[in-house]
Amino acid sequence: MSPMQKKIRWLHxxxxxxxxxxxxxLVVVPLLLWAVWAFLSWALTAADWSVxxxxxxxxxxxxxxxxxxxxxxxxxxMIAALAGLATSASIPxxxxxAVIAVLCYLVLVLAIFGAAHIAPQALLVLAAxxxxxxxxxxVPVLRENLAPIAFGTLIAVLVILSPVGPSNWGGLLLSILIxxxxxxxxxxxxxxxxxxxxxxxxxxxxxxxxxxxxxRSVPLILVVFCIWVAFPLVLPxxxxxxxxxxxxxxxxxxxxxxxxxIRSGLQSVAKGQTEAAESLGLSDFDLKRIVILPQALRVAxxxxxxxxxxxxxxxxxxxxxxxxxxxxxxxxxxxNPENSARTYEIYVFMFLTYFxxxxxxxxxxxxxxxxxxxxxxx
Amino acid sequence: xxxxxxxxxxxxxxxxxxxxxxxxxxxxxxxxxxxxVLVIVGASGSGxxxxxxxxxxxxxxxxxxxxxxxxxxxxxxEREFGEVKGxxxxxxxxxxxxxxxxxxxxxxxxQNITLGPMRVRRKSRAEAEENAMRLLDRVGLRDQALKYPxxxxxxxxxRVAIARSLAMEPHLMLFDEPTSALDPEMVGEVLDVMxxxxxxGMTMMIVTHEMxxxxxxxxxxxxxxxxxxxxxxxxxxFFDNPKNERTRTFLSRVLKx
Ligand SMILES: Nc1ncnc2c1ncn2[C@@H]1O[C@H](COP(=O)(O)OP(=O)(O)OP(=O)(O)O)[C@@H](O)[C@H]1O
Ligand SMILES: [Mg+2]
Numbered sequence: 001m002s003p004m005q006k007k008i009r010w011l012h013x014x015x016x017x018x019x020x021x022x023x024x025x026l027v028v029v030p031l032l033l034w035a036v037w038a039f040l041s042w043a044l045t046a047a048d049w050s051v052x053x054x055x056x057x058x059x060x061x062x063x064x065x066x067x068x069x070x071x072x073x074x075x076x077x078m079i080a081a082l083a084g085l086a087t088s089a090s091i092p093x094x095x096x097x098a099v100i101a102v103l104c105y106l107v108l109v110l111a112i113f114g115a116a117h118i119a120p121q122a123l124l125v126l127a128a129x130x131x132x133x134x135x136x137x138x139v140p141v142l143r144e145n146l147a148p149i150a151f152g153t154l155i156a157v158l159v160i161l162s163p164v165g166p167s168n169w170g171g172l173l174l175s176i177l178i179x180x181x182x183x184x185x186x187x188x189x190x191x192x193x194x195x196x197x198x199x200x201x202x203x204x205x206x207x208x209x210x211x212x213x214x215x216r217s218v219p220l221i222l223v224v225f226c227i228w229v230a231f232p233l234v235l236p237x238x239x240x241x242x243x244x245x246x247x248x249x250x251x252x253x254x255x256x257x258x259x260x261x262i263r264s265g266l267q268s269v270a271k272g273q274t275e276a277a278e279s280l281g282l283s284d285f286d287l288k289r290i291v292i293l294p295q296a297l298r299v300a301x302x303x304x305x306x307x308x309x310x311x312x313x314x315x316x317x318x319x320x321x322x323x324x325x326x327x328x329x330x331x332x333x334x335x336n337p338e339n340s341a342r343t344y345e346i347y348v349f350m351f352l353t354y355f356x357x358x359x360x361x362x363x364x365x366x367x368x369x370x371x372x373x374x375x376x377x378x
Numbered sequence: 379x380x381x382x383x384x385x386x387x388x389x390x391x392x393x394x395x396x397x398x399x400x401x402x403x404x405x406x407x408x409x410x411x412x413x414x415v416l417v418i419v420g421a422s423g424s425g426x427x428x429x430x431x432x433x434x435x436x437x438x439x440x441x442x443x444x445x446x447x448x449x450x451x452x453x454x455x456e457r458e459f460g461e462v463k464g465x466x467x468x469x470x471x472x473x474x475x476x477x478x479x480x481x482x483x484x485x486x487x488x489q490n491i492t493l494g495p496m497r498v499r500r501k502s503r504a505e506a507e508e509n510a511m512r513l514l515d516r517v518g519l520r521d522q523a524l525k526y527p528x529x530x531x532x533x534x535x536x537r538v539a540i541a542r543s544l545a546m547e548p549h550l551m552l553f554d555e556p557t558s559a560l561d562p563e564m565v566g567e568v569l570d571v572m573x574x575x576x577x578x579g580m581t582m583m584i585v586t587h588e589m590x591x592x593x594x595x596x597x598x599x600x601x602x603x604x605x606x607x608x609x610x611x612x613x614x615x616f617f618d619n620p621k622n623e624r625t626r627t628f629l630s631r632v633l634k635x
Binding site: 270272273275276277278279280281282283286290291294295298 | 434435436466467469470472473474476478480481482483484493494497498539542543546
């Protein structure tokens with residue numbers, strides 16, 4: 001088949017296989033083209049992106065003091081390195097990755113000459129990501145111990161940011177902190193709850209079941225708000241920062257969902273696995289940790305990733321307890337009458353940011369799933 | 379090993395087991411001596427699996443006694459609350475091979491075999507791996523050590539499962555229809571491994587439908603009928619001159635093909 005024939009064949013199979021397909025294609029493709037054209041012509045001519053550049057600091061960090069922004073850069077570098085290490089666990093550094101990397105660096109270097117003041121820092125953050133990716137590929141110990149490293153990084157990040165005071169954490173920084181913390185805490189809590197729900201001890205079982213069911217039957221916003229209200233009532237002597245209370249709310253709420261995903265994973269592990277492990281004389285703890293849990297988590301990965309995406313996408317709800325996350329920061333910028341004509345620019349930027357972060361998480365998750373499934377052929 | 383031959387390793391007395399109201403095992407009396415190869419046959423649903431699974435405590439029983447290596451296996455009421463002391467110690471010394479292999483799919487063949495010795499017997503990785511390779515050699519799978527179970531054929535998986543049990547250095551091996559899930563051309567390779575084990579003096583309790591193998595390798599064959607042991611004898615007595623009418627019907631049915 002000539003290349004031309006191949007192309008025609010592709011068109012036929014994918015777009016014009018049946019009359020209905022053809023009709024759909026004839027309607028959808030022009031519509032899409034028109035939408036892209038309209039968007040691009042607006043983005044390149046009518047839009048004024050300076051509002052985004054001028055508000056970048058607020059969008060990214062909220063009311064974080066400008067003099068301490070270097071702390072945020074350090075944290076960004078650490079999180080980038082963690083992401084790089086996580087990437088190395090499932091994705092080799094191939095040609096596509098190298099091309100994308102070179103392009104990113106080119107853009108940033110050009111930006112330096114274009115006098116964007118943050119380009120050098122951004123360059124370093126990107127470098128941290130790639131360095132960690134490459135190191136992770138060469139040092140298996142690192143990528144095999146991702147969980148403890150992630151916890152260590154999280155604690156270090158919180159310690160580094162703590163001198164500034166949690167009330168000043170905001171913008172995308174806050175969204176990412178909430179996502180990272182809740183994601184890391186919900187999985188171990190979910191594991192405990194899922195095992196608790198299967199426990200032989202009736203009271204523990206009832207407790208875990210009750211907890212999971214209650215959390216799953218109320219809205220997130222209610223849990224976050226209740227936790228926020230409850231702490232000062234229960235512990236009037238120890239004021240706990242709003243951010244921490246918000247994090248606790250998110251963690252408690254999403255643990256219940258994580259527990260359900262893990263529980264369905266546990267149920268998918270064949271009974272024979274337990275019997276084989278018991279026959280070897282393995283302790284109950286080893287049996288669960290070494291034999292059952294890895295197989296259950298494998299099944300739970302898609303659900304857990306969905307959970308993390310949910311956390312990220314629902315992080316804006318922390319506005320109810322007075323916090324300013326990314327979305328809220330955008331709205332605050334628009335509340336300034338000076339910017340009222342620039343609504344679209346801000347929203348387009350926020351949309352793209354959410355889209356990019358979300359896509360990265362799902363892409364990584366899919367690769368992880370593929371990798372996990374490779375060893376197991378049932 | 380030879381010195382200890384003849385003394386009992388498994389002693390079952392008047393054992394009764396129920397699933398709810400269903401009486402699965404009825405007043406079972408059975409003694410297995412060291413070095414003996416006991417073959418258990420019977421119709422489907424007669425309780426063969428249940429009996430063999432009681433021996434390493436995968437199933438609990440309601441009354442009677444079941445001793446393994448002098449250890450009284452706990453009854454149902456003693457097992458209501460979590461782990462029973464001593465049960466794990468006994469299990470270490472009793473290997474179990476399942477019809478469905480039950481290898482751990484997320485671990486390589488080598489990891490499957492070294493898990494028990496390392497976590498239960500507290501052996502070093504080097505020692506456990508060396509021993510594992512020796513066992514893989516023995517079952518003819520040395521070159522498969524780094525593969526995942528999913529990449530092996532059924533016969534190969536079952537041989538790995540046997541090696542995994544042997545790695546714990548058991549003094550009793552239980553087999554629950556080890557060849558029933560295999561394609562016919564793979565049955566032989568698994569039976570060869572078991573035959574070799576028998577020759578080395580391993581004590582074995584084997585549930586199987588392979589009558590030729592039972593006759594050749596077994597020291598004694600018992601017939602389980604609706605939860606009772608109704609016939610017991612040497613392979614010659616059992617196959618050539620069964621006393622019980624139902625054994626005779628059973629044999630005529632299975633030996634026909
Ligand atoms: N968990 C269970 N709950 C209730 N009944 C069970 C359970 N397991 C087995 N049984 C019943 O107990 C009886 C004996 O089962 P068992 O598996 O021991 O039979 P078997 O002789 O091994 O049969 P097969 O040759 O089919 O493997 C069967 O009637 C079976 O339906
Ligand atoms: Mg059976």
